[in-house]
Amino acid sequence: MKITVAVFFGGQSVEHEVSIISGIQACCALNTDKYNVLPIYISKDGIFYTGDHMGDIESYKNMKTCLEKAVRVVLVPQDGRVALIRYPIKKLGNNLVGEFDVALPVVHGTNVEDGTLMGLLETLGVPYTGCDVLSSALGMDKYATKAVLKQAGLPVLDCVTVTGRQYTQDEDAILNSIEERFNYPLIIKPINLGSSVGISLAADRLSLKAAIDLALSFASRALIEPAVQNLREINCSVLGDADDVRTSVCEEPVTSNEILDYKDKYLSNAGDAGGEKSGMSSLKRRLPADISSVLEEKVRSLAAQAFLALGCSGVVRIDFLNNKESDEIYINEINTIPGSLSFYLWDASGINFASLLDNLIRLAFKRHRERQSLTFTYETNILSGISLGGAKGLKGKA
Ligand SMILES: Nc1ncnc2c1ncn2[C@@H]1O[C@H](COP(=O)(O)OP(=O)(O)O)[C@@H](O)[C@H]1O
Ligand SMILES: [Mg+2]
Numbered sequence: 001m002k003i004t005v006a007v008f009f010g011g012q013s014v015e016h017e018v019s020i021i022s023g024i025q026a027c028c029a030l031n032t033d034k035y036n037v038l039p040i041y042i043s044k045d046g047i048f049y050t051g052d053h054m055g056d057i058e059s060y061k062n063m064k065t066c067l068e069k070a071v072r073v074v075l076v077p078q079d080g081r082v083a084l085i086r087y088p089i090k091k092l093g094n095n096l097v098g099e100f101d102v103a104l105p106v107v108h109g110t111n112v113e114d115g116t117l118m119g120l121l122e123t124l125g126v127p128y129t130g131c132d133v134l135s136s137a138l139g140m141d142k143y144a145t146k147a148v149l150k151q152a153g154l155p156v157l158d159c160v161t162v163t164g165r166q167y168t169q170d171e172d173a174i175l176n177s178i179e180e181r182f183n184y185p186l187i188i189k190p191i192n193l194g195s196s197v198g199i200s201l202a203a204d205r206l207s208l209k210a211a212i213d214l215a216l217s218f219a220s221r222a223l224i225e226p227a228v229q230n231l232r233e234i235n236c237s238v239l240g241d242a243d244d245v246r247t248s249v250c251e252e253p254v255t256s257n258e259i260l261d262y263k264d265k266y267l268s269n270a271g272d273a274g275g276e277k278s279g280m281s282s283l284k285r286r287l288p289a290d291i292s293s294v295l296e297e298k299v300r301s302l303a304a305q306a307f308l309a310l311g312c313s314g315v316v317r318i319d320f321l322n323n324k325e326s327d328e329i330y331i332n333e334i335n336t337i338p339g340s341l342s343f344y345l346w347d348a349s350g351i352n353f354a355s356l357l358d359n360l361i362r363l364a365f366k367r368h369r370e371r372q373s374l375t376f377t378y379e380t381n382i383l384s385g386i387s388l389g390g391a392k393g394l395k396g397k398a
Helices: 016-029 057-061 063-069 116-124 133-140 142-151 164-169 171-181 205-218 262-266 293-309 339-347 353-372
Strands: 003-010 035-042 048-050 071-078 081-086 096-100 102-105 160-163 186-190 200-202 221-226 231-241 244-253 314-323 329-335
Touching: 003 016, 003 096, 016 035, 016 057, 016 262, 016 339, 016 353, 057 063, 071 096, 071 116, 102 116, 102 353, 116 133, 133 142, 133 329, 142 221, 142 293, 142 329, 160 164, 160 171, 164 171, 164 205, 171 205, 186 205, 200 205, 205 221, 231 293, 231 339, 231 353, 244 293, 244 339, 293 314, 293 329, 314 339, 314 353, 339 353
Parallel strands: 003 035, 003 102
Antiparallel strands: 035 048, 048 071, 071 081, 081 096, 160 221, 186 200, 186 221, 231 244, 231 314, 314 329
16 A cells, blocks of 8 residues: 655745745655655645645645635544544535645744644654654754754854843843954844844944844844854755764855855745755755865764754754864754755765655654654553542633
């Protein structure tokens, strides 16, 4: 019997549209000899939809028509699989819209990639590809990522964080302490966004203030760190789990500005939405990166160590900042569900997109089997003789 793979994309995130592209790329690349493909789109207000047309990028050119043709569903666990039930249910007729064996989350950003969707899938008891709840959550928070990597002895830039509340209470003191700690230029980022949204470079106190305001309009905490000079960015993808880790060839994204922005990442080849040359795969890059073999080895080894330190699984992309003159190298961030699932990096490393997805699905079932062998219930008779001093629970409280 073919395995049914539910491909999840969309979600309430600034990377919603990019996720649609990544998700559809995955739908198109799955080997249909082995799998039935079930696209599940999560709207910006968190509603789940499905429909055959939802696996086709053309459908999203007119979102209104796309949703009118779609079926809104709820997810219900059923004998180790998940059933998609039409919502609201029809009084007559069949409300079972589909069922799946394994989930393939291709979501980017907050409210989905940060462990929330993984938590839902975990609760439903279904295997899913990629990072688990904790590694996804760690990867989404730029400060938490640094803390874990630093503890593991891996190179990250020092930083400070500031919450919106702290900043409004004592703006001057905070700006002073940042200036005492670091020299300009600085980089200011929202703690948990992606796609370069809300990130800016500050060369003085005035631009630092504007940059913190901007970052805090996207997230409740901002992260401030020194800007790496003579910047070269190097990305490397990692595939596997704690038992077996492989690293891809490295890429060097080419920026049009001082920082790699949204436009560089997704709009440099916007005419081919959903095709092989769109989403993160359209970025201008050097592939393989034009770096010495010594540096490449170092990046690949650090990428593998970071993957293990964060407890990752599946395919991730780890991004580095390198000062070309001084040779310093820092791990900048981890993308636990990288744009286009980094298929172009694996393609260049001898693993095509369909095999990459085969690997992800294999790892999902492996983790699921391993977790099932753990004990999650504890038989107890604690409730049989219980008395709460006469309290009757919630009965009669309304
Ligand atoms: N410390 C830094 N020094 C110099 N440039 C940086 C630094 N941090 C980020 N950048 C630039 O900003 C871009 C986006 O930052 P990043 O931390 O990767 O956020 P995102 O999660 O939005 O991709 C990077 O690709 C790089 O071009
Ligand atoms: Mg980045």
